[in-house]
Amino acid sequence: MEDRELIERAREAHQTAHVPYSEYxxxxxxxxxxxxxxxxxNIENANYSNSLxxxxxxxxxxxxxxxxxFVRVAVSSAKRDGVTPCGRCRQTFAEFCDEDFVVLCDEGDGIAEYTLGELLPNTITExxxx
Structure with missing residues (x-):
């Protein structure tokens, strides 16, 4: 699958997000x-700590x-602002992926590409x- 196709799948996914509080x-x-x-x-909850x-x-x-x-992930927000996974999500990926795991971030006209190792250096491991 091409990078752009994976980004498109992420864009489709955010169409069903439940975000009444952040509207993001x-x-x-x-x-x-x-x-x-x-x-x-993302699925928000009034108690933000229960949000997914x-x-x-x-x-x-x-x-x-x-x-x-897992090989790679694409992430997109409705703003297409290049959002990257948060620290909690980076640590979740680190449970299953090595530092070369690819993270693609939707910048609208382009795609920023990172590795998990770049985004989460010196991670906590098993x-x-x-």
């Missing part, structure tokens, strides 16, 4: 090692289907818990 819809499209794509949107992030929803859908090998 975000969508994510997560590509797995076998080429499957799982999408997610688009990237986390996409990961949950993939995990539910038994997928644990090895650190021993």
């Amino acid at each position: 819809p975000v969508g994510a499209a997560l590509e797995t090692a076998d080429g499957s794509v799982y999408t997610g949107c 992030h688009a990237e986390g929803v996409a990961v949950a859908h993939a995990i539910h289907d038994g997928q644990t090998e 090895d650190m818990l021993d």
